[in-house]
Amino acid sequence: MNKVKIDDSSKNEIYKYIKTKFNGGFKKNSKDDTWDIKLEDFNELIKKYLFQYDGDINLEKLVKYSSKEMDNLINSIKKDKIEFNDKKDLEKVSFSKYFHELYIRLDNFLIIEALNIKVCLYCNRNYIVNFKNNNGKQVTAQLDHFHNKDEFPFFSVTIENLIPSCPTCNIRKSNLNKEIFNPYSDCFHNHANFKYNGIVDSDEKYDFFHEKRVKLELEYFGDEHEKIKAENYNSVFNIKSIYNEHRNIVSDLLKKEIIYSDEYVEKLYENYKGIFKSKKEVFDMVLNTDINEDEMNNSPMNKLICDISKQLGILKKR
Structure with a gap:
């Protein structure tokens, strides 16, 4: 991506x-x-x-x-x-x-x-x-x-x-007839973001943060031609539909945003300096990945985690 x-x-x-x-x-x-x-x-x-x-x-x-x-x-x-x-x-x-x-x-x-x-x-x-x-x-x-x-x-x-x-x-x-991004020149990541869009109204079947209550959307940006290519990309690879089957990741991020406050992360870093070299490493452990756009092509689901973490403000804590 x-x-x-x-x-x-x-x-x-x-x-x-x-x-x-x-x-x-x-x-x-x-x-x-x-x-x-x-x-x-x-x-x-x-x-x-x-x-x-x-x-x-x-x-x-x-x-x-x-x-x-x-x-x-x-x-x-x-x-x-x-x-x-x-x-x-x-x-x-x-x-x-x-x-x-x-x-x-x-x-x-x-x-x-x-x-x-x-x-x-x-x-x-x-x-x-x-x-x-x-x-x-x-x-x-x-x-x-x-x-x-x-x-x-x-x-x-x-x-x-x-x-x-x-x-x-x-x-x-195979044999695509829709125009999409060639990842050597441009990419989906530069023109579309995953977006957490709130929690579905009360449902007694599921807990508040249950993945089935999480609303996940795709948001396109750029000029009209770039937006069309992003929409085509989603259509060809079923990005939105597939990632909606991974809303558990968003659910976990919502919980982590609450649990891992600045104070708690600072405490973990201070108590385990022999394990963590920086606060960033603490967050990488919490998020189960290195949130680095340059490493996106080496970590599965990195695009989703990166977009939602930015939206929730988790990355700012680093």
Whole structure:
């Protein structure tokens, strides 16, 4: 939900890895598909189709393209009404196959590790961690193509087109025709907040702070275009509906706001200085997470906890 910060060194690392796929030639030898292409020949093929839009285009530049550069290229191609998924054009079919095969051979473990992301970028709800076991490297993430790889095959291995996501969000996003935020350029977090909207009127079935009595809403902000993208985002990933199943978190925060007064937190800090280095660490323990927007992509439910804690004034106590 928060914007991804990726530096040039990470992009260089990923491209260096992709480039190794051409060591000795990039080959496929199957019953229906046999070919062998060198990196320099592949770059010439890329130029054949995309040189008119970018005179310096090659595989390295495509891999490192920013989301804005992708948008500009897509707009130019659409303006010229050029299609790369036309099965009647055999040359374009071969061009697409190379990119699709290159993506298939990617090591998702390495990509996720280079990006240093532990939670689904779309929902901020599910872990997508790497781990190792007796079977080797394992990943719980999928790499969603923000721009459809069938329509735009040359973005199949573009880093800012690969969105680490949980399987559920990847399925929901498939073949999307609604405009949403690409987390490498902008994000839902910058244009929508979860908002605690009071307690439902008296209900004898539930205690006052019971989660079923908590009203949780989404509030959009920004210009009209940004609000539409935020609304689309909510619609695609069912954000409001899903998070309303986690109102117990809001209920707990309401209780903690009352229990952990400034005086109580100060007392905990003074009594346990050997455990806590600062009052912030006390609050991080209370909230069960490090409330830091820069760490949002590494902690599940961090967006919800951060928004409600700000609204209740808990963060000011830190």
